[in-house]
Amino acid sequence: AQKVTQAQTEISVVEKEDVTLDCVYETRDTTYYLFWYKQPPSGELVFLIRRNSFDEQNEISGRYSWNFQKSTSSFNFTITASQVVDSAVYFCALIFMNTGFQKLVFGTGTRLLVSP
Amino acid sequence: NAGVTQTPKFRVLKTGQSMTLLCAQDMNHEYMYWYRQDPGMGLRLIHYSVGEGTTAKGEVPDGYNVSRLKKQNFLLGLESAAPSQTSVYFCASSDGDWNTGELFFGEGSRLTVL
Numbered sequence: 502a503q504k505v506t507q508a509q510t511e512i513s514v515v516e517k518e519d520v521t522l523d524c525v526y527e528t529r530d531t532t533y534y535l536f537w538y539k540q541p542p543s544g545e546l547v548f549l550i551r552r553n554s555f556d557e558q559n560e561i562s563g564r565y566s567w568n569f570q571k572s573t574s575s576f577n578f579t580i581t582a583s584q585v586v587d588s589a590v591y592f593c594a595l596i597f598m599n600t601g602f603q604k605l606v607f608g609t610g611t612r613l614l615v616s617p
Numbered sequence: 618n619a620g621v622t623q624t625p626k627f628r629v630l631k632t633g634q635s636m637t638l639l640c641a642q643d644m645n646h647e648y649m650y651w652y653r654q655d656p657g658m659g660l661r662l663i664h665y666s667v668g669e670g671t672t673a674k675g676e677v678p679d680g681y682n683v684s685r686l687k688k689q690n691f692l693l694g695l696e697s698a699a700p701s702q703t704s705v706y707f708c709a710s711s712d713g714d715w716n717t718g719e720l721f722f723g724e725g726s727r728l729t730v731l
Contacts, residue, residue: 510657534715546707546722553716592659596715603713604650604675605720609659 503528505595507608514583515616522578522611524593530554535569535576536594536605546592552576583615619643623708623723630698630730638693638726640708648711649691650675650720651683653704660707666691698730 506525514520526535537549550560552569560567564581580587593608621642630636640649647668652660662675666685680702682694691710695702708723 507659536719544705544725548719548721551715551719594720603648603715604662604665605709606662607652607660609657 505593505608507611509611511612513614517582519581522591524576526574526595530597534596537578538592540590585615588615621721621723623726627727634698635696640691642710646710646712648713650709651693652707655704700730703730
């Protein structure tokens with residue numbers, strides 16, 4: 502089965518705390534891409550990052566960082582010094598390249614609530 | 618540059634009524650998708666298209682039909698709406714180059730079936 506699991510349904514933190522959102526995936530494909538999208542309360546889906554299966558380098562973008570580990574099939578997302586504006590639903594997604602048409606499969610999302 | 622545009626943004630239907638959601642993209646993308654978003658279930662793929670004149674079923678296609686008569690447009694139809702189709706619908710498009718590209722989403726269409 503090819504699937505994406507975000508076990509954390511909702512996380513609540515206080516501003517300035519660090520928070521990690523977990524993403525675990527299953528695939529038999531050797532080539533795939535992982536994504537994170539943010540859905541703020543306004544409802545649109547905002548692209549955050551893309552990572553391919555051959556690049557296990559971690560990435561940092563400002564307060565955001567991503568940890569990709571093929572050995573554990575995980576692609577976790579950390580927000581450092583969280584802010585109220587980080588409150589949103591975050592989706593991890595996976596696209597499989599070896600098995601026919603490429604379609605993005607999403608996890609169920611993690612709702613992050615950052616309080617002042 | 619408008620990106621991906623969905624119309625209408627909101628619609629209320631009675632059970633049994635029909636309607637069509639229109640998705641238009643101005644990025645010359647080959648691939649287009651329709652997803653539905655329900656609480657606790659993430660985004661689930663309804664139908665997709667790999668190019669003008671083509672359509673294919675996704676994870677949850679029952680009760681929906683689609684058409685891609687023009688490359689820039691992808692229509693999602695409900696022939697006989699049911700309360701279970703109450704959802705937020707997202708259209709997306711992509712050029713298929715995942716090394717540099719992404720899935721571009723519309724703003725969503727909220728449909729309520731009474």
